[in-house]
Amino acid sequence: QQQVKQSPQSLIVQKGGISIINCAYENTAFDYFPWYQQFPGKGPALLIAIRPDVSEKKEGRFTISFNKSAKQFSLHIMDSQPGDSATYFCAASIKESGNQFYFGTGTSLTVIP
């Protein structure tokens, strides 16, 4: 079964708008929550990550919001740009089980100029 559920599958946003991608998980043993950005023909690249003892982390235009009680986390992209058009994956990992990563199914983001 899908350990990390991601929505929406695709997202279209106007330039300058806010892009929001959501993820939910069930396993409370997860202890690390990264987001990856992937451009066509490339491997996923780490964008930003958070640990469950923090409710929010911001790096430039990218922010992760983390709700431990709801077992949800989300990526917010402020002032979205056409260069942000890519596929985004959320993930979760458990240090104690071989550092395995479980990925969401991905969100294809298109930012319209």
Next chain:
Amino acid sequence: NAGVTQTPKFQVLKTGQSMTLQCAQDMNHEYMSWYRQDPGMGLRLIHYSVGAGITDQGEVPNGYNVSRSTTEDFPLRLLSAAPSQTSVYFCASSYLGGAAFFGQGTRLTVV
């Protein structure tokens, strides 16, 4: 610093052929893993390793073998290729509790 290097980038196999996908990392990471990426399914774990000489199965291990004789290398072997193994394969490495770093991928087509 090359990071994670995968070869080849593209490969076409006939059904029943075998091949090895190579993966090497130069970050001295203990943990390495192989994923396959299919449309709408995200990245699914095939096999992983927590150190040299130690490997284990992931979510979709059937039809694949791995070994880890050194910290740097983690090859993935397809024993008898099937059309269902047409996919993009990614190798990743990580340190304990940290992010996974990915290679550029191998696009495999089995005809």
